[in-house]
Amino acid sequence: MSIAKTYTPADVEAKWYQRWQEQGFFKAKANPRKQPYSVVIPPPNVTGVLHMGHMLNNTIQDVLVRRARMQGKEACWVPGTDHASIATEAKVVALLKEKGIDKKDLTREEFLKHAWEWKEKYGGIILEQLKKLGASCDWDRTRFTMEPELTEAVLRVFVDLHQKGLIYRGIRMVNWDPQGGTAVSDEEVIAKDTMAKMYHLRYEVVGQAGQFLTVATSRPETIMADVAVALNPNDPRYTHLHGAKVRIPLLGREIPVILDEYVSIDFGTGALKVTPAHDLNDYELGLKHNLPVIDILNNDGSLNEKAELYVGQDRFAARRNIVKDLEAAGLLDKVEEYASVLQTSERTGAVIEPRLSLQWFLKMEHLAKPALEVVENDEIKLHPPKFKNMYRAWMENVHDWCISRQLWWGQRIPAYYLPDGSFVVALNEEEALKLAREKSGNANLQATDLRQDEDVLDTWFSSWLWPISVFDGFKDPDNADVNYFYPTNDLVTAPEILFFWVARMIMAGLEFRKQVPFRNVYLTGIVRDAQGRKMSKSLGNSPDPLDLIATYGADGVRTGMLFSSPAGNDLLYDVKLVEQGRNFTNKLWNAFRLTQGWEVDATLPFVNAKAVEWFSAKLHVAQLELDEHFEKFRMSDALMTVYKLVWDDFCSFYLEMVKPAYQAPIDPETLRHTTSFLETLLKLMHPFMPFITEEIWHELAERGPKDYVCVAAWPKPAPVTGGADLLARMDKALEIVAGVRNIRNQKGLGPNKPLTLATKTDDAALLHDYDGVIRKLAALTEISVVEAAPAASVSFVTGGSEFFVPLEGQIDLVAEKARLEKELEYAIGFRDSVLKKLSNEKFVQNAKPDVLERERQKLADAEAKIATLQQSLNNL
RNA sequence: GGGAGAUUAGCUCAGCUGGUUCAGAGCAUCUGCCUUACAAGCAGAGGGUCACUGGUUCGAACCCAGUAUCUCCCA
Numbered sequence: 001m002s003i004a005k006t007y008t009p010a011d012v013e014a015k016w017y018q019r020w021q022e023q024g025f026f027k028a029k030a031n032p033r034k035q036p037y038s039v040v041i042p043p044p045n046v047t048g049v050l051h052m053g054h055m056l057n058n059t060i061q062d063v064l065v066r067r068a069r070m071q072g073k074e075a076c077w078v079p080g081t082d083h084a085s086i087a088t089e090a091k092v093v094a095l096l097k098e099k100g101i102d103k104k105d106l107t108r109e110e111f112l113k114h115a116w117e118w119k120e121k122y123g124g125i126i127l128e129q130l131k132k133l134g135a136s137c138d139w140d141r142t143r144f145t146m147e148p149e150l151t152e153a154v155l156r157v158f159v160d161l162h163q164k165g166l167i168y169r170g171i172r173m174v175n176w177d178p179q180g181g182t183a184v185s186d187e188e189v190i191a192k193d194t195m196a197k198m199y200h201l202r203y204e205v206v207g208q209a210g211q212f213l214t215v216a217t218s219r220p221e222t223i224m225a226d227v228a229v230a231l232n233p234n235d236p237r238y239t240h241l242h243g244a245k246v247r248i249p250l251l252g253r254e255i256p257v258i259l260d261e262y263v264s265i266d267f268g269t270g271a272l273k274v275t276p277a278h279d280l281n282d283y284e285l286g287l288k289h290n291l292p293v294i295d296i297l298n299n300d301g302s303l304n305e306k307a308e309l310y311v312g313q314d315r316f317a318a319r320r321n322i323v324k325d326l327e328a329a330g331l332l333d334k335v336e337e338y339a340s341v342l343q344t345s346e347r348t349g350a351v352i353e354p355r356l357s358l359q360w361f362l363k364m365e366h367l368a369k370p371a372l373e374v375v376e377n378d379e380i381k382l383h384p385p386k387f388k389n390m391y392r393a394w395m396e397n398v399h400d401w402c403i404s405r406q407l408w409w410g411q412r413i414p415a416y417y418l419p420d421g422s423f424v425v426a427l428n429e430e431e432a433l434k435l436a437r438e439k440s441g442n443a444n445l446q447a448t449d450l451r452q453d454e455d456v457l458d459t460w461f462s463s464w465l466w467p468i469s470v471f472d473g474f475k476d477p478d479n480a481d482v483n484y485f486y487p488t489n490d491l492v493t494a495p496e497i498l499f500f501w502v503a504r505m506i507m508a509g510l511e512f513r514k515q516v517p518f519r520n521v522y523l524t525g526i527v528r529d530a531q532g533r534k535m536s537k538s539l540g541n542s543p544d545p546l547d548l549i550a551t552y553g554a555d556g557v558r559t560g561m562l563f564s565s566p567a568g569n570d571l572l573y574d575v576k577l578v579e580q581g582r583n584f585t586n587k588l589w590n591a592f593r594l595t596q597g598w599e600v601d602a603t604l605p606f607v608n609a610k611a612v613e614w615f616s617a618k619l620h621v622a623q624l625e626l627d628e629h630f631e632k633f634r635m636s637d638a639l640m641t642v643y644k645l646v647w648d649d650f651c652s653f654y655l656e657m658v659k660p661a662y663q664a665p666i667d668p669e670t671l672r673h674t675t676s677f678l679e680t681l682l683k684l685m686h687p688f689m690p691f692i693t694e695e696i697w698h699e700l701a702e703r704g705p706k707d708y709v710c711v712a713a714w715p716k717p718a719p720v721t722g723g724a725d726l727l728a729r730m731d732k733a734l735e736i737v738a739g740v741r742n743i744r745n746q747k748g749l750g751p752n753k754p755l756t757l758a759t760k761t762d763d764a765a766l767l768h769d770y771d772g773v774i775r776k777l778a779a780l781t782e783i784s785v786v787e788a789a790p791a792a793s794v795s796f797v798t799g800g801s802e803f804f805v806p807l808e809g810q811i812d813l814v815a816e817k818a819r820l821e822k823e824l825e826y827a828i829g830f831r832d833s834v835l836k837k838l839s840n841e842k843f844v845q846n847a848k849p850d851v852l853e854r855e856r857q858k859l860a861d862a863e864a865k866i867a868t869l870q871q872s873l874n875n876l
Numbered sequence: 877g878g879g880a881g882a883u884u885a886g887c888u889c890a891g892c893u894g895g896u897u898c899a900g901a902g903c904a905u906c907u908g909c910c911u912u913a914c915a916a917g918c919a920g921a922g923g924g925u926c927a928c929u930g931g932u933u934c935g936a937a938c939c940c941a942g943u944a945u946c947u948c949c950c951a
Contacts, residue, residue, distance in 0.1 A: 590914035842934035
């Protein structure tokens with residue numbers, strides 16, 4: 001036999017991927033005669049490389065897309081990347097630093113030149129990696145969120161929303177990332193539980209030397225920004241200080257004591273220092289009491305000259321130093337540990353600094369309301385639906401979106417400032433100038449008089465337009481593509497970005513196209529290691545996806561990932577999973593090898609009708625089940641259905657039933673059916689295992705130039721007459737087979753030792769019809785119907801029939817008796833429980849007729865079994 | 877602190893409208909087999925008080941209440 005004994009994916013994967021591309025199978029265009037099916041990829045970070053999360057996510061998308069393509073839909077999977085402003089800028093800055101270049105020494109244009117160079121060099125890597133996985137994207141449609149067309153879309157949207165009054169500029173407390181040197185949105189802040197220290201500081205009461213008010217704070221370095229100390233008016237401990245002034249420790253500046261019920265009496269000392277520039281709550285308090293704002297921090301988190309002390313020091317260094325100095329001055333009362341929450345930046349990990357700054361915001365209320373509604377009314381379905389609760393909670397408490405970032409890598413905010421400080425918002429400089437002239441009434445205003453905002457937009461402000469912008473829906477809102485492919489069908493993404501991205505795409509879709517961007521959102525879990533830890537570079541617990549593909553084959557890896565990943569559940573990755581996937585490909589390969597080895601003898605009669613009928617019926621049931629799993633987005637279950645159909649039903653049973661003796665020929669009819677079954681199985685498996693199925697497809701027959709399983713028609717379930725009966729009868733026959741095999745195992749007989757079977761049966765027809773199947777699978781030479789048990793035989797009971805395997809000299813009467821008694825005992829217990837149910841009048845009155853009928857049948861079966869078992873015992 | 881979800885075999889999970897497809901699947905485990913498609917395999921077997929305590933019901937893994945533990949989201 002010339003076909004390799006084990007399947008070697010490396011030999012075929014690249015070949016088929018190339019062929020598919022040459023054939024243009026992945027290309028999609030608006031085609032009114034076909035039903036559209038579109039998916040947009042969650043654009044990976046342009047600087048990224050493929051990780052396990054991408055593997056899972058893109059495998060699922062590819063399964064959906066490939067199946068849709070086979071179903072005859074115009075399947076369009078749009079790939080692309082996003083520019084990931086903070087992450088990319090940080091990488092470029094780091095790279096430049098290695099070369100001895102400081103970002104500060106570069107102009108914006110110079111920096112962007114470096115960034116683009118870097119993007120050109122590394123930006124496509126991840127997409128190339130996806131091809132190795134088999135992703136059937138329409139690569140001609142590859143988009144990048146910062147390319148000119150998409151940038152224009154972003155700017156248009158900004159201008160539009162500004163005109164609608166939804167974008168505004170204001171001083172707000174933002175989350176400042178001192179390391180990234182930029183504001184980040186609420187959603188990019190991660191709260192971490194930590195133990196922090198609470199410092200009790202002594203503020204001297206003005207005019208009462210030696211009298212102190214003790215204030216507890218976790219941030220002693222901010223006292224220089226204090227503008228008041230607040231007390232609860234109802235706190236009896238402090239009534240004597242109402243109206244007093246206190247002196248800031250070390251600094252000596254006098255600040256008022258204010259009263260506000262906001263202060264909680266039992267937290268800390270009940271006295272709260274008020275630092276409006278560096279705490280959101282303090283800021284609110286300051287507004288209410290009309291207090292000044294003193295900002296003592298620089299962008300990088302160091303103290304500025306307004307602090308007067310520790311100027312130039314980093315906030316954490318300043319904290320250490322001021323604690324030392326306070327202690328030395330006797331102004332530190334005590335330090336205690338307490339559990340607190342540290343806000344950190346998702347991007348850089350730096351501790352977030354609440355900071356007042358002038359930023360651009362997008363009002364959310366108007367956008368959030370309809371976006372909530374379409375999820376509530378299932379116009380967009382989340383899978384699994386438990387995420388609906390989370391989605392609702394967020395949408396009902398949504399805050400305005402801080403969309404400006406103090407970076408260079410990204411779309412620059414299209415706001416232009418006039419010399420007088422006012423601004424206009426316009427798509428480009430010319431229009432801005434026009435507007436500025438109108439606004440100022442100064443017709444002589446020149447472009448050089450305008451200054452464009454320095455900041456760029458949040459990357460999500462590009463990504464939220466993705467399902468529209470990839471089809472050029474902003475540039476040309478009525479183009480054929482967008483009209484045909486939008487709304488897209490399914491979105492596959494991670495729950496972590498449900499709000500960042502999914503919710504905002506829904507908002508954008510409704511706002512700009514009055515239509516939802518997709519119908520289904522499939523939320524994958526996080527890929528973790530076997531111990532449940534998140535995969536991370538620092539832990540080194542993440543395998544390299546490309547190594548995995550090289551070792552186990554893309555098909556093996558794809559199925560391995562899917563075996564254990566129900567929607568929304570984390571995937572505990574274990575190499576055993578991809579091994580299982582690889583083994584599955586090998587199993588299929590060998591089934592194919594077997595059929596390839598058969599010689600046909602055209603004169604042979606068709607002897608396998610029972611097997612063929614049965615497998616046809618099995619196939620029908622499995623297809624219905626498979627389609628149902630797909631409709632419900634139960635991908636693991638869908639795969640498992642195919643897995644069992646192929647491995648158990650096709651290989652372990654069907655092929656064993658029809659397989660001729662070694663080197664014996666097969667009849668043409670059986671071969672025809674078998675090949676046809678195999679082709680159907682290849683189609684059903686193709687979305688999961690595209691490469692091996694394509695390889696076998698072409699090995700199985702000479703194929704025409706366009707005849708690929710990749711574009712074969714998805715099989716329609718074909719009902720089989722009397723299918724349910726066929727399945728039930730085969731099940732009975734296989735039970736008999738299992739009974740014989742069990743005896744072989746118990747008695748240590750080899751799988752091939754010829755045996756005979758005798759039976760006292762109530763279903764002689766079954767034995768007659770399935771004689772061939774049973775004899776073959778159980779390796780029996782003869783099955784005979786008898787009146788009485790043969791001497792010296794081992795027996796078993798299935799259904800109401802008793803079977804005997806004569807075994808001269810190998811019968812252990814005692815053990816045999818014990819076994820039968822145990823079975824009998826169980827059967828009696830079972831019968832009694834049914835009897836009890838049936839003798840309960842209320843049950844008989846209340847239970848539905850079919851339930852009652854089933855119970856009666858149960859009773860009859862049990863009675864029959866008991867009778868047979870007793871007979872067997874008597875015979876011993 | 878507020879909210880949501882979960883708890884079923886050693887592991888990962890199914891289990892629909894309460895009732896024979898109700899205690900399941902895959903993996904793992906154990907036993908025996910290198911039986912000419914496959915040892916990346918074949919055959920067989922064992923394994924669970926459905927977290928706990930009550931309640932509703934003729935009947936509960938499923939419905940209700942409480943308890944415990946875990947996870948996630950928000951503050």
